[in-house]
Amino acid sequence: MTNLIKRKKAERRFQLYGIFAVSLSLLFVLTLIVNIFSSGIGGFYKTSFLMEIHFDQKLLKLEDNPSSEQIEDASFRKLISYNFKENFSQYSKDEIKQIKKLFYRKIDKETQSYLLKNPQYLNQKVELLFTASTDIDQIHKGNFNRNIPEKQRSINNFQLGIYDQFIETGKVKKVFNKRYFISGDSRDPESAGVASSVMGSVFTILICFLLSFPIAIFASIYLEEFAKSGKVTDLIEININNLAAVPSIIFGLLGLGILLNFFGLPRSTSLVGGMVLSFMTLPTIIVACRSSLRAVPPSIREGALALGATKNQVVFHHVLPLAMPGTLTGTIIGLARAVGETAPLLMIGMVAFIMNVPSTPLEPAVGMPAQIYLWSESAERGFIEKTSSAIILLLIFLIVVNFVSVYFRKKYEKKW
Amino acid sequence: MLYPVLFLLLLSVVGFYLNKNKSVYLSKNQKLASLPAYYGYLAFLYIFVPAIIIWLGLLIGKSFILQNYLILTLGDSLSIMNSDEINLFMSKVKNLSLGISFGNETDLEKFAAEKIISFDKIFSLLTYLVLTLSSILAFLIARKKVIPNFKSQRTVEKIVNRFIQICSLIAILITLGIFLSLVFETLNFFSYVNPLHFLFGLNWSPNKAFVIDSAETIDKDILRDAFGIIPLLGGTLLIAFLAMIVAIPLGLMSAIYLAEYAPKKIRDFSKPVIEILAGIPTVVYGFFAALVVAPKIVMLGKSMGFEVSSESALAAGLVMGVMIIPFVSSLSDDVINAVPQSLRDGSYALGATKSETIIKVILPSALPGIIGSFLLAISRAIGETMIVVMAASLQANLTINPLEPATTITTQIVTALTGDTEFDNPKTLVAFALGLTLFFITLFLNYFALKIVKKYREIYD
Numbered sequence: 039m040t041n042l043i044k045r046k047k048a049e050r051r052f053q054l055y056g057i058f059a060v061s062l063s064l065l066f067v068l069t070l071i072v073n074i075f076s077s078g079i080g081g082f083y084k085t086s087f088l089m090e091i092h093f094d095q096k097l098l099k100l101e102d103n104p105s106s107e108q109i110e111d112a113s114f115r116k117l118i119s120y121n122f123k124e125n126f127s128q129y130s131k132d133e134i135k136q137i138k139k140l141f142y143r144k145i146d147k148e149t150q151s152y153l154l155k156n157p158q159y160l161n162q163k164v165e166l167l168f169t170a171s172t173d174i175d176q177i178h179k180g181n182f183n184r185n186i187p188e189k190q191r192s193i194n195n196f197q198l199g200i201y202d203q204f205i206e207t208g209k210v211k212k213v214f215n216k217r218y219f220i221s222g223d224s225r226d227p228e229s230a231g232v233a234s235s236v237m238g239s240v241f242t243i244l245i246c247f248l249l250s251f252p253i254a255i256f257a258s259i260y261l262e263e264f265a266k267s268g269k270v271t272d273l274i275e276i277n278i279n280n281l282a283a284v285p286s287i288i289f290g291l292l293g294l295g296i297l298l299n300f301f302g303l304p305r306s307t308s309l310v311g312g313m314v315l316s317f318m319t320l321p322t323i324i325v326a327c328r329s330s331l332r333a334v335p336p337s338i339r340e341g342a343l344a345l346g347a348t349k350n351q352v353v354f355h356h357v358l359p360l361a362m363p364g365t366l367t368g369t370i371i372g373l374a375r376a377v378g379e380t381a382p383l384l385m386i387g388m389v390a391f392i393m394n395v396p397s398t399p400l401e402p403a404v405g406m407p408a409q410i411y412l413w414s415e416s417a418e419r420g421f422i423e424k425t426s427s428a429i430i431l432l433l434i435f436l437i438v439v440n441f442v443s444v445y446f447r448k449k450y451e452k453k454w
Numbered sequence: 455m456l457y458p459v460l461f462l463l464l465l466s467v468v469g470f471y472l473n474k475n476k477s478v479y480l481s482k483n484q485k486l487a488s489l490p491a492y493y494g495y496l497a498f499l500y501i502f503v504p505a506i507i508i509w510l511g512l513l514i515g516k517s518f519i520l521q522n523y524l525i526l527t528l529g530d531s532l533s534i535m536n537s538d539e540i541n542l543f544m545s546k547v548k549n550l551s552l553g554i555s556f557g558n559e560t561d562l563e564k565f566a567a568e569k570i571i572s573f574d575k576i577f578s579l580l581t582y583l584v585l586t587l588s589s590i591l592a593f594l595i596a597r598k599k600v601i602p603n604f605k606s607q608r609t610v611e612k613i614v615n616r617f618i619q620i621c622s623l624i625a626i627l628i629t630l631g632i633f634l635s636l637v638f639e640t641l642n643f644f645s646y647v648n649p650l651h652f653l654f655g656l657n658w659s660p661n662k663a664f665v666i667d668s669a670e671t672i673d674k675d676i677l678r679d680a681f682g683i684i685p686l687l688g689g690t691l692l693i694a695f696l697a698m699i700v701a702i703p704l705g706l707m708s709a710i711y712l713a714e715y716a717p718k719k720i721r722d723f724s725k726p727v728i729e730i731l732a733g734i735p736t737v738v739y740g741f742f743a744a745l746v747v748a749p750k751i752v753m754l755g756k757s758m759g760f761e762v763s764s765e766s767a768l769a770a771g772l773v774m775g776v777m778i779i780p781f782v783s784s785l786s787d788d789v790i791n792a793v794p795q796s797l798r799d800g801s802y803a804l805g806a807t808k809s810e811t812i813i814k815v816i817l818p819s820a821l822p823g824i825i826g827s828f829l830l831a832i833s834r835a836i837g838e839t840m841i842v843v844m845a846a847s848l849q850a851n852l853t854i855n856p857l858e859p860a861t862t863i864t865t866q867i868v869t870a871l872t873g874d875t876e877f878d879n880p881k882t883l884v885a886f887a888l889g890l891t892l893f894f895i896t897l898f899l900n901y902f903a904l905k906i907v908k909k910y911r912e913i914y915d
Binding site (some may be wrong): 045046048049051052053055056058059060062064066067070073074171188252253255257259260261264265273274277278279281282283284285286287288289291292294295296300301302317320321324347349374375377378379380384385389403407409410411414415422425426429432433436440450 | 475477507514550611614615617618619621622623624625626628629631632634635636638639657671703704705706707708710711712715716722724728730731733734735737738740742744745746776779783807808809810812813822830833836837838839840843844864867871872885886891892896897900904
């Protein structure tokens, strides 16, 4: 009897191990996602200060009704320092310098763009929003503990006092960070954005799709419908299985050795990135396409053949369209994996500092995951948040893509 | 660069319609051997296929022609340079012609850059001309074939079949490309470093090679001690081992629980959620390992009185393990589900409890498949790059202590090739030798894993 109790206990224990393993795995997913989202969601917002600016015509050396070119040529440095002196007249010169450090260092450019958009501001006093410096931005969002000793932080006690004053007078605002979505990389976390890397990834994936999708479909059709079993066919099968298991960094070495060094294609471009990723995606799509071709019942083929269609007509007019939903699902999964792939991009130089948003696949570009890698290596605190925000965008994209593929499968999948 | 292809496509489509219309016209009076569209396809293929081959040839031959053209026009001034100087000159001039200037170009280089610009113009004009001519020629041939008793469908299908056959060969080409590029550069590397010193050396410090590469000849005695792969292999295996310690118990137990115990609702929820882990890009794990896990481990170690490096193998290994859980669990799940129900029923009939059935009947019969899935997971861990690049150390360190920093093969490939990529020094070339080693290790593991899995499947199917 005791033996039975023991065995029952062992049974319960074993089941508990299982529950423990599953819940721990689920906990990992939860931790990862909560952590990334909580640290990155702030990156879509930025801290800004309200400040009154007097657009003095004389300080800007502008004529009446200046043209946009004239405003672009004007120097706003003097205007800014004059306004700081006016607004903080009770402080010494040195202190004003410290106050200025609470703002983004390109405050003159920001003022300039305000005037460009609203020429009527000239000679007026206007209260405008200015981006805060990344240090104060991080303190405001609570990512940085302000209570550590003064020597260990970049913001000193005086500056913190001014910042508290701003808060009391309601001059601190949290605004949507539009710049994050429309600008390229930058040395300053305040103005860095994901636009160039998003464009780079779009081009890369487009090239990857254009190359791998047709080739994979043709290859699968050949292997599934036409090839006679023989040594060559076996060799191709073994190769496809092997390619699916080759580490991604090896594909990067292939791109570097063959595409860049041997064929002399331009370095750091989405063209090469897309080609390398297409080598990786090819096996995934082939496997998916072949299994969907196999799933098409022979009765379809025989019916078409009986009506006098040639073998090619059977395959291209009847079998392939029926195998398309499954193939597309596999393609989407393969491309989603390619979007997140970083290591091959490192090998072919798609990790450069790119400020301009590329407009063709032949321009130097950086991929989204490579941008994440670049930012995460950066020492500046503000970039950590930017990295998490970029990861959020990437994850949201991947989740959407996966839902689309599941939807496709549910909607078009046929059970024969 | 891609405009000629669009141009060709346009020409081919025009050819398609011209031929199709002609055959439609003909078919009003007499019966054609094939449907009119096939005469159109014939024109399309006749125009497109040869022209695209010509275009690719021109594209590949362009730099060669350009070099000879420049040597012809600049003649004397280039003849005094040796081949290295000519290469340098060429890349500088090419950059200049693209508008990338460093402000220190000589008159000769400026002149050559202008020549390149004019050459580019002439060459692209010539390309279009050649493509148009070949298209017209091809079209005329295809046009001749629009006659009642020509079986164009058969010809078109033959071409298409040949084409898809070539497509299927691309998988072989890619493997061949990987192999050749790796082997070629590895041999290049072995001309500097003895393969034995590479494979059995206990010391990894490639920066030694960097210090001396300014000198004309590289001292082989120094290189002997700089490129030993053993510490990298040790670090790779250590991190992979740590990953497996996390992934195997969690993955296997999850698979068992979800396959044998869990109610349908929990299974339908948990399986896709755990599989999310496999879909997250590795760069995200790397970020997580470096910025969240590593500091936590350092803190935890400090509170327990251990000295933990901030780039410890432990952080990278743990996070990698989490990444691999779904690989182990979904593969094991497949194998466990493939065990026939009759084995379970037999065990229950003898009075065994569920856990006894699993441990003593199901797992042993699924064992080969499970081991295969472990091998696949290990190969994934060894080839993983981003997590270790971001969280592991760059310093080679032959250790089995997970709290110490360790580096891996993939990390060193990345460090060797990011930054300067001059291909004449062992410091960068070693990346290809490391890549070849990695390629063989993963190939070997996968081969065995698949073989085991296949063998197992044969028993029950």
